[in-house]
Amino acid sequence: MKRGGFDLLIVGAGPAGLSAAAEAAAQGLGILVIDEFPEPGGRMLGQFHEEKGKWWVGRRAAEQLIATCRKLGVEIRSGVSVYGMQRVDSHWVVRTSCGPLTAHSVLLATGAAEIPQPCPGWTLPGVMSIGAAQVMANVHYVKPGHRGLLIGVNPLALAIARELAVSGVTIAGIVLPGPGPLTGKEAGPKENMERLMRLSHMAPSPLLRMGGRAAFALGMSGLVARFFPKRGVKIWDIPLKLRTAALSINGANRAESVTLADINGRGELISGSEREEAVDFVALAGGxxxxxxxxxxxxxxxxxxxxxxxxxxxxxxxxxxxxxxxxVAGNITGIEGAQVAMAQGQLAGVSVCADAGVLGERREAKLTAAMEHVRRVRAGALIQFHPDIPEARSRLYQMRESWSVN
Structure with missing residues (x-):
């Protein structure tokens, strides 16, 4: 540990932050990890998914990382918020709710936030973000309601919908947001179908996986959207309805129903198709x-x-x-899954150690191995939130190499 502070202060005790802490502490650096959540682990605490016939359980991965960090002497402080930071001479002063902290280096592993998805009636009790529903069910073990509807079709919605179903929460369906200036392409059947085709590897059956890949390769998203069944198709026994839009959330004192309407293949409302879907909670998935x-x-x-x-x-x-x-490491660098964030955190830990001069002759070999590990994990990631991530990262890294800060 540096005199008067830590070698490395990590903001965020999620998959990236904890992985970086374990890597850097193993090389002898003094590490402090802070997080505003009451306990370490980040969003891993509520995540799980099936991958190649096995279940990846985020809470289990978090517990293993936390145990490793504590064994290596990493200090973890929960319930701490950061509201300022400044570089002073050769160290950082980070201003927090528990007072100023100093460190030679800082790693920001603050993760991601949900994009609000406005909808008439979205301020009613019982309406929440999809992430809030996940935390309620999988972290606090409290069902968000007895029967709910998910508004928004994206990888986050599909992943959490399955988690909720496995946790015993009834999902009446996954529908599109209503057309409007704030939803844009998020309300278009063609655009959503194209997004789903890119996620065909997550489909619950080999037939759907092959069909999705073939349709995407042939550029058939518009055609498939046009003939998508109005009643939708079931994924993990959850109705996915790409020809149905949510117009409003209704209720006197809390969410009681959602007004739905059919849309055509171009995303236009079909007059006279409006109807009510009785629910007691609604989850909004804006990404x-x-x-x-x-x-x-x-x-x-x-x-x-x-x-x-x-x-x-x-x-x-x-x-x-x-x-x-x-x-930086994890979702602050771009939206990907927890396993990619863990690999990035490990790489960030190696990078900090390399710059601190504690790796000696192993410096280049460890950096190369850690970067290759990130690429390998990314290539095999089951859940991919956006297309063309490797290409976008390549462009980003080229920009960084040509940029300097005085």
Missing amino acids: LYPLAELASIAGCPFVYAKELGGHLPLHNEKMQTPVEGLY
């Missing part, structure tokens, strides 16, 4: 964006990459930003 405000406060330049979820701090493949002593 995710990088939670990167602290990088902006630290003076890091930003870039926009649609394939990675929006605006994100500029960084290279080694997770270094142009700001001295500032690193």
Whole structure:
């Protein structure tokens, strides 16, 4: 540990932050991990999915990482918020709810936030984000309701819909948001069908997986959307309805029903098709964006990459930003799954150690191995939130190499 502070302060005790802490602590660095959530683990605590016939359980992975960190002497403080940070001479001063903290280097592993999906009636009790429903059911073991509807079709909605179903929550269906200026292409059957075809590897049967890949390769998303059954198709016994849109959420004192309507293949409402779907909770799935405000406060330049979820701090493949002593890892660098975030965290830990001069002759070999591990995990990731992620990251890394900060 540096005199008067830590070698590395990590903001975010999720998959990226904990993995980085374990890697850097194993090389002898003094590490402090802080997180505003009451317990470490991040979103892993509520995640699980089936992969190649086996279940990946996020809580189990989090518990293993936490145990490893504590065994290596990593200090973890939960319930701590960060509201400022500044580089002073050769160290960082990070201002938190428990007072100022100092460290030679800082890793931001703050993750992602959900994109609000406005809908008439969305302020009623019983209406929540899809992530909130996940936390209620899988972290606190409280069902969000008896019968719910999911509004929004994207990888996050599909993944959490299955988690909720496995947890015993009844899902009446997954429908599109109503057409309007705020929903844009998110309300289009063709665009959603194309997104689903890219996710055909997640389909519950070999026939659906092959059919989805073939249709996408042939550019048939518009045709498939046009002839998609009005009643939808069942995925994991959950009705997926690409020809149905949610117009409003209704109720006197809480969500009691959703007004639905049929839409044609172009996303246009079919007059006279309006009807009520009785539910007691609604989950809105608008997707995710990088939670990167602290990088902006630290003076890091930003870039926009649609394939990675929006605006994100500029960084290279080694997770270094142009700001001295500032690193990033996980969903702050682009929206991907927990396993990719863990690999990125490990790489960030290696990068910090390399810059700290503690790896000696192993420096280049460890960096190369860690970068290759991230590429390998990314290539095999079951859940991919956006298409063309490797290409977008390649462009981003090229931009970082040509950028300098005084």
